[in-house]
Amino acid sequence: MAVETVEPAASTSTDFGPAVALSCRECGERFPLGPIFACEACFGPLEVAYEFPSGDPEGLRKRIEAGPHNIWRYAPLLPVPADVTSKPNLNPGFTKLVKADRLARELGVTGGLHIKDDSGNPTHSFKDRVVAIAVEAARNFGLTTLSCSSTGNLAGAVGAAAVRAGFRSCVFIPHDLEAGKVVMAAVYGGELVGIEGTYDDVNRFCSELIGDPIGEGWGFTNVNLRPYYGEGSKTLAYEICEQLGWRLPDNIVIPIASGSQLTKIDKGLQELVKLGLVEDKPYKIYGAQAEGCSPVSTAFKAGHDVVRPQKPNTIAKSLAIGNPADGPYVLDIARRTGGAVEDVNDEQVVAAIKLLARTEGIFAETAGGVTIGVLKKLIETGQLDPAAETVAINTGDGLKTLDAVAPTTGPTAVIRPTLDAFREAGLG
Amino acid sequence: MAVETVEPAASTSTDFGPAVALSCRECGERFPLGPIFACEACFGPLEVAYEFPSGDPEGLRKRIEAGPHNIWRYAPLLPVPADVTSKPNLNPGFTKLVKADRLARELGVTGGLHIKDDSGNPTHSFKDRVVAIAVEAARNFGLTTLSCSSTGNLAGAVGAAAVRAGFRSCVFIPHDLEAGKVVMAAVYGGELVGIEGTYDDVNRFCSELIGDPIGEGWGFTNVNLRPYYGEGSKTLAYEICEQLGWRLPDNIVIPIASGSQLTKIDKGLQELVKLGLVEDKPYKIYGAQAEGCSPVSTAFKAGHDVVRPQKPNTIAKSLAIGNPADGPYVLDIARRTGGAVEDVNDEQVVAAIKLLARTEGIFAETAGGVTIGVLKKLIETGQLDPAAETVAINTGDGLKTLDAVAPTTGPTAVIRPTLDAFREAGLG
Known part of the structure; x- marks a missing residue:
């Protein structure tokens, strides 16, 4: 890989805070921190390993x-320097954790229900979190162009973050x-380049x-900076627990695209413990997919360890990854914690x-609809205990996927501006 | 739809915190706090009068x-009870004040430039601020239906806030x-009612x-609750000063629709002093209009005290009020502070x-484009000192007015997924 040698990890200028290495999720082999993403020994995915402060x-x-x-x-728990706030960045996160009492009543949840509403991020999706960490890694490695393959949310997040942080983007x-x-x-x-092909074609081209x-x-951000990028999702776990008053919820319902967000939230919870x-206490992690792209849910229900790729066909395009890289890890986590994956x-x-x-009063994008829809189904099918405390994550904004609701969402009535017309329409 | 009020009407005594009366902006006549908006004596607009804590x-x-x-x-400076946070509300505000160094360089601003980015509010416009105060007033008065006339942003803000706070909305x-x-x-x-007519027709119908x-x-919210509603804009002034470290900026550039936001920001600054x-120190207030709806700017340039109504024709629809109620007050404030109104x-x-x-990396709606465009013009025409510290307000989100930029915003290139195609497009 050409870029692998751009900035050796041994450089004195790099500062990744508490992060000390990259570690293979499959074989455990360790590598110096660098812009690499696959294990040289077994091709497994690399993730960031830390030496955290302890004892206090x-x-x-x-x-x-x-x-x-x-x-x-x-910052003390992320692969970023301690002085990260001194660098220009979109500064995402610490979005609202909304106590959703009315939704809880409709769903019959009695143990407390919260929505973690990530539509409040700068470009209105959780992608701002992961991109922010990738940007600091790029800075550390002396990279000058930020890039990604994307179906929408990530492209906007990278474009905006590059501008603020002073990078070229393509x-x-x-x-x-x-x-x-x-x-x-x-x-x-x-630079925004449209590729004549599918998202898979875009991905293949980026690897080339x-x-x-x-x-x-x-x-x-989502290829050679992926180990750093993924760590951004841990902040969802940190924020949820801090906003609950430094404690674990009983259940978390998380949408699945590649599955990375779900696995990193679990990693974040484990770190806090x-x-x-x-x-420490038991918690259950639930994954949410759209039926039209449900490879992980299908595997979960069939009791399989392997995720069989699907050809996506759903309005939840930001979740439409037919061959999710972290699918097997999602299955592990759902099973280990006693959760489930549903669609x-x-x-x-x-x-x-x-x-x-x-x-x-929260207008979610289709991915948020998947999560809330799955939450409802999990309760109705007895898979999620309504007497337990649940957090569901809304990862994006309804303004980005207006087409999903537009055909069935309109005025109650259109009338002339008179009181008679108002009464005749049955409104008065 | 289910009508669900959180606070039963008149079951508790009203509590408006530090607010003690409504006061006529024209003749100074005082009235008890109530859902009224015009002076019985002179028909002037009413605004909230306070008895603030002092001495500490x-x-x-x-x-x-x-x-x-x-x-x-x-809350200690707003017409809301001290326990306002215990009531369900969208909880808008404390949006980011972004140090805009790159924009400053492009515009030649050397004294410091900040963007107050209100696209970070729950429904992505500053309207969430004003509606939040109106909701608490409605609760206090035992009202059960929230309503408004709107061209978009306000309708969304009222619809969302009503849901969260437990009101019916129409x-x-x-x-x-x-x-x-x-x-x-x-x-x-x-309930969402389309009126066959213009925004003016909608307004007239609401008065009826x-x-x-x-x-x-x-x-x-913007008629009989207007005195309370308007106070929400003061929070922009409070936040800007607090986020600057409890000090006044030299200049603030503010978009003008009715002119209410600008006058209330000035009121908020005066209260902080x-x-x-x-x-205390001198500050200048600048108003921003679109040329296609510039009644206040036209009056300012002509040296008039009276604002002559216009028929709006601009892409900045959220600012398209041809007969702005607070126009004359805007002229007063711009002149008193040594600012200006430009289009x-x-x-x-x-x-x-x-x-x-x-x-x-901030995607603004057309109103934000008006503000930044006017900022640029004010500097180029020597009306705003680039060596002074300036704050410009972005009141809404670009996702709400995509049509404005869509025709001129697209991919750099569309290519086949090959390196040769990438090079041929001049990108490699």
């Missing part, structure tokens, strides 16, 4: 609470995306680019978007 | 800083709004409805949206 959980908790109201309050999307997503990806002024001299100095920041069809996704909107 | 600015500042990260940290819009805005207004499940028995128990929370054309609005996006 109260001091660490105080330090976090005194930090900024964004993900950098958790982002790749399938050429036939919805106009709105293209505008959002293009408006920040970086990384190996070519053209790609030298490029950081692909190990560091003594929350008391809902597109009609149920739309109904769930509307349910969340009319009960809590 | 340091204590007040500490109390605010220990408060929640939303507008309720300023919102009025011109029947021919853009599909996206209709979806955003309808998705929260309240307030006087009719049908309208009993209705709170129109009087309460000793910031040191830019639609082409400049689009260019400014793109300028902000490519320098700061």
